[in-house]
Amino acid sequence: MPLWLDLLIRVVAVMAAFLVLPLVVGQAEHKVMAHMQGRLGPMYAGAFHGWAQLVADGVKFVQKEDVTPREADRAVFRLAPIVALFPYLVIFLTIPLGPGGLVAQRLDIGLFLVLAVMGIGVVAVLMSAWSSANKYSLLGGVRGAAQLLGYELPLVLSAASVAMAAGTLSLPGIVEAWQPWWLIWQAPAALVFFIAGLAEIRRPPFDMPIADSELVFGYMTEYTGLRFAFFLLAEYVGIVVIAALTTVLFLGGWHGPNPDQLGWLWTLLKIFALSFVIIWLRVSYPRLREDQLQRLCWLVLVPTALAQLVLTAAVKALT
Amino acid sequence: MTDNGERDVPGKGLLDGLAVTFKTMTRRSTTQQYPDVEPDLPPRSRGVIALSEENCTVCMLCARECPDWCIYIDSHKEEVVVPGAARPRQRNVLDKFDIDFALCMYCGICIEVCPFDALHWTPEFEYAETDVLSLLHDKDRLGEWMRTVPPPPAHDVLGEPSKEEATAARKAAGPGAATAAKTARPAAVRAAPPPTAAQPVPPRPSPPADPEDTAGSSPGEPAR
Numbered sequence: 282m283p284l285w286l287d288l289l290i291r292v293v294a295v296m297a298a299f300l301v302l303p304l305v306v307g308q309a310e311h312k313v314m315a316h317m318q319g320r321l322g323p324m325y326a327g328a329f330h331g332w333a334q335l336v337a338d339g340v341k342f343v344q345k346e347d348v349t350p351r352e353a354d355r356a357v358f359r360l361a362p363i364v365a366l367f368p369y370l371v372i373f374l375t376i377p378l379g380p381g382g383l384v385a386q387r388l389d390i391g392l393f394l395v396l397a398v399m400g401i402g403v404v405a406v407l408m409s410a411w412s413s414a415n416k417y418s419l420l421g422g423v424r425g426a427a428q429l430l431g432y433e434l435p436l437v438l439s440a441a442s443v444a445m446a447a448g449t450l451s452l453p454g455i456v457e458a459w460q461p462w463w464l465i466w467q468a469p470a471a472l473v474f475f476i477a478g479l480a481e482i483r484r485p486p487f488d489m490p491i492a493d494s495e496l497v498f499g500y501m502t503e504y505t506g507l508r509f510a511f512f513l514l515a516e517y518v519g520i521v522v523i524a525a526l527t528t529v530l531f532l533g534g535w536h537g538p539n540p541d542q543l544g545w546l547w548t549l550l551k552i553f554a555l556s557f558v559i560i561w562l563r564v565s566y567p568r569l570r571e572d573q574l575q576r577l578c579w580l581v582l583v584p585t586a587l588a589q590l591v592l593t594a595a596v597k598a599l600t
Numbered sequence: 601m602t603d604n605g606e607r608d609v610p611g612k613g614l615l616d617g618l619a620v621t622f623k624t625m626t627r628r629s630t631t632q633q634y635p636d637v638e639p640d641l642p643p644r645s646r647g648v649i650a651l652s653e654e655n656c657t658v659c660m661l662c663a664r665e666c667p668d669w670c671i672y673i674d675s676h677k678e679e680v681v682v683p684g685a686a687r688p689r690q691r692n693v694l695d696k697f698d699i700d701f702a703l704c705m706y707c708g709i710c711i712e713v714c715p716f717d718a719l720h721w722t723p724e725f726e727y728a729e730t731d732v733l734s735l736l737h738d739k740d741r742l743g744e745w746m747r748t749v750p751p752p753p754a755h756d757v758l759g760e761p762s763k764e765e766a767t768a769a770r771k772a773a774g775p776g777a778a779t780a781a782k783t784a785r786p787a788a789v790r791a792a793p794p795p796t797a798a799q800p801v802p803p804r805p806s807p808p809a810d811p812e813d814t815a816g817s818s819p820g821e822p823a824r
Contacts, residue, residue: 319630
């Protein structure tokens with residue numbers, strides 16, 4: 282296979298996953314949330330249980346007027362949705378789906394890249410918040426910055442724990458080194474990573490920066506049309522990314538019966554199961570107040586992650 | 601995390617919350633898919649008011665009792681020559697019977713007071729209009745609703761019998777058994793009419809608007 286064809290296939294596959302998986306998760310969110318609240322959710326679009334609802338939403342967003350506020354910093358304002366969305370696309374490149382190099386780009390420092398790129402989310406939030414020239418946007422952005430910076434720490438610490446255990450920063454390498462008893466050994470880190478990941482993608486119950494009952498829509502208040510759709514898409518991609526990273530780092534990725542043939546299936550199943558949990562948490566819990574949010578981060582998650590690091594180091598030293 | 605006084609196991613409240621949402625998800629939703637599936641309304645639903653024009657005697661009770669005056673009635677008198685009668689009789693003919701559903705508050709008083717069952721509730725409710733003036737239903741439109749009037753619900757087997765039934769039973773039992781047949785309350789409350797054949801029809805509570813009696817009075821005045 283020539284290099285360019287190989288490259289093309291990988292890029293197309295990543296783009297397809299990037300566009301399809303978030304829509305599936307978004308549709309699942311519509312339906313799961315509705316049924317958890319005793320509703321039916323979308324029933325019309327696409328004729329069968331509203332399967333095409335998000336497609337219809339996309340068409341609607343494209344048709345809407347693209348408003349940029351007069352006082353806005355136009356260049357930054359227009360760039361922010363792209364900045365919010367693009368890091369997730371890069372992360373998609375590095376997530377291994379199955380054994381034997383079933384990954385768009387095998388990187389030796391995949392974990393490092395993923396964590397670094399996820400940090401860009403703060404920049405997108407601040408860009409959109411500041412350039413909107415809207416006090417609600419600004420408040421949301423400042424809250425978002427405090428939250429994202431705070432939760433970056435437990436996220437990185439817990440990811441470092443599993444990297445230490447595997448002895449590699451490569452994501453496929455971590456999955457290869459993974460063993461079932463890590464589920465117990467790395468359980469605190471997995472919990473911390475998952476919760477901090479939820480906060481990183483600003484999902485309820487950590488949606489203080491958006492907080493639609495007090496800040497209109499936080500840093501997205503002034504966005505309309507396609508740019509707003511990009512922010513929403515970034516949220517759904519974020520769900521997939523956090524679920525995928527938790528799967529790869531802590532749940533053993535493609536490990537399952539017959540991993541050589543069905544590895545991709547196990548990975549996808551785990552990703553969807555975790556996405557369901559993310560939706561489930563959103564439906565079940567009320568939004569954390571700003572002080573509760575920071576308290577949870579600094580007084581619970583960070584100490585737990587540090588203790589997990591000590592535990593991981595001790596077990597590695599003893600074995 | 602629980603805030604209910606007693607200290608539960610930490611995190612129990614969180615798990616309880618998850619359990620509630622999950623249980624709700626597994627249950628069937630009760631959402632009614634209205635435009636696709638017609639709602640199953642009970643027969644006594646107050647949807648719209650139907651008019652049975654031939655029952656109406658233009659007694660005007662409904663228009664008078666209507667709290668927001670949304671019933672408009674016009675009529676004129678016609679002479680009817682009855683063969684064998686000493687003089688021609690007069691009767692009221694309905695010219696206009698409009699109900700403005702933009703004003704109607706669905707109290708149902710008009711239906712309650714109608715002495716001849718000319719007005720009925722029907723469960724039909726899909727008569728929304730884009731023009732508020734179109735909510736004024738004339739007597740033809742009100743008459744069309746008659747097709748949708750459901751049959752009255754069956755009698756409660758434990759309830760007291762109707763006045764007509766009680767009277768008929770009393771008559772059938774004969775003069776001597778009158779007290780024994782008076783188990784029903786209406787018959788006990790009202791002065792029992794003499795069980796003779798002089799009165800073939802059971803008396804109405806207020807005999808209104810017999811055509812020959814209203815000749816001199818206003819059209820709606822129930823003659824007493």
